Amino acid sequence: MCHLFFGNFLVKYVVLCHHFKQKKPRYIVVFFWGKLFSCTISIAMELIGGKRKSVILMYLVDGKKRYNALYKLISTITERTLSLQLKQLEQDGLITRKVYTKKPPLKVEYALTPFGKTLTPVLISIADWGKIVAEEKGEIIS
DSSP: OEEEEETTEEEEEEESSOOTTOSSOOOEEEEETTEEESSHHHHHHHHHOSSSHHHHHHHHTTSOEEHHHHHHHSTTOOHHHHHHHHHHHHHTTSEEEEEEOSSSSOEEEEEEOHHHHTTHHHHHHHHHHHHHHHHHHSOOOO
């Protein structure tokens, strides 16, 4: 059993095939947040998977945004879904939520954490690949 820090989270993992340069696949079992995962891609998808999380994160790459700005940017999302996804991303340590209460109206801003910022190159690569797929196999409407 080995231990590794993933952001602020302790990950326990078991390496079943020890030698790094072996030609055989390297199988690992990862224990993360009380769950077992068969590979590290599963951990990534647990954090950013789904239809909306990566879209929200991509809009936050440019800087902090207010709730209504995110809601307007993501035209196909409901308020309930946006709220739930933002709470999950905050709980996972990918975004911060800052509430300003000095003067009405209440103002809430969301931003990427340093841990969330590590996703920037991945999100940009996914977006670039999605654009290529849309151009080759679909139709970009606007």
